[in-house]
Amino acid sequence: MSKKPRQITAALIDRYALRLREQERAPATIQKYAHDLTTLLEYLDGQPLTKTALIDWKEALTAIHAPASVNSMLAAANGFFSYMGWGELRVKPLKIQQSPFCDENKELSREEYARLVQAAERQENQRLSLVIQTICATGIRVSELRFITVEAVKTGRAEVTNKGKRRAVFLPDKLRRLLQKYCKAQKKTAGAVFTTRTGKPLDRSNIWRDMKALCESAGVEPGKVFPHNLRHLFARTYYSIEKDLSRLADILGHSSINTTRIYTAESGRVHARQVERMGLVLTT
Numbered sequence: 169m170s171k172k173p174r175q176i177t178a179a180l181i182d183r184y185a186l187r188l189r190e191q192e193r194a195p196a197t198i199q200k201y202a203h204d205l206t207t208l209l210e211y212l213d214g215q216p217l218t219k220t221a222l223i224d225w226k227e228a229l230t231a232i233h234a235p236a237s238v239n240s241m242l243a244a245a246n247g248f249f250s251y252m253g254w255g256e257l258r259v260k261p262l263k264i265q266q267s268p269f270c271d272e273n274k275e276l277s278r279e280e281y282a283r284l285v286q287a288a289e290r291q292e293n294q295r296l297s298l299v300i301q302t303i304c305a306t307g308i309r310v311s312e313l314r315f316i317t318v319e320a321v322k323t324g325r326a327e328v329t330n331k332g333k334r335r336a337v338f339l340p341d342k343l344r345r346l347l348q349k350y351c352k353a354q355k356k357t358a359g360a361v362f363t364t365r366t367g368k369p370l371d372r373s374n375i376w377r378d379m380k381a382l383c384e385s386a387g388v389e390p391g392k393v394f395p396h397n398l399r400h401l402f403a404r405t406y407y408s409i410e411k412d413l414s415r416l417a418d419i420l421g422h423s424s425i426n427t428t429r430i431y432t433a434e435s436g437r438v439h440a441r442q443v444e445r446m447g448l449v450l451t452t
């Protein structure tokens with residue numbers, strides 16, 4: 169008796185998303201997994217779900233996406249297959265050789281960060297200016313911005329819950345004073361500091377769009393301008409002062425210190441200068 173062909177449907181994707189919610193996965197994770205599975209659904213275009221079709225999909229993704237993005241999409245698919253009991257369809261991720269250096273063309277410098285803040289101020293967009301400074305000065309994820317509440321501003325400490333873990337995030341005094349002034353001007357007495365006109369907390373898409381709109385005025389390459397790069401800048405700045413990778417991992421809410429290493433990677437140019445300063449070539 170032949171095995172019934174596997175099929176992925178929008179209804180099954182919705183069912184899997186519900187399962188992820190029951191597992192208390194982050195909303196952004198659920199949204200991304202659903203998006204990636206919908207991409208697979210559209211690629212198949214009614215074809216049966218076979219290992220051959222999935223390998224073809226993997227090759228198609230590799231042609232247009234960075235390896236890390238491909239692996240992220242494959243992880244979404246593999247999680248779905250495990251949930252459905254279709255383990256035989258799981259696809260191996262791409263092997264990635266992790267570079268010890270960061271790409272200067274993708275990382276935001278302190279000077280570029282300052283120009284973004286200045287551009288927001290010139291446009292009299294105080295909310296955006298403070299959003300950028302809050303993420304960069306605390307190292308929080310953009311999805312954690314909702315935990316920066318009026319109450320947190322009063323105490324100088326936000327209690328952040330993410331991926332089933334809880335950690336304290338401290339607000340620098342200078343940032344607290346700016347946020348207190350902003351809350352007073354906006355007549356905010358409780359709840360999230362940064363909200364839309366309808367009172368909902370700002371989400372990733374709101375912030376991403378507003379930051380991109382600053383690029384031309386700030387003279388910063390759009391490829392460098394997204395919220396997560398502010399978190400990277402926080403990590404690099406902290407590590408340059410403290411050199412405590414384990415403590416930094418706790419502050420960022422990382423489960424693995426290897427993730428933190430990626431955040432603190434220096435550029436090849438910086439490494440080259442350090443090697444030159446070592447002065448270990450003696451002859452002329």
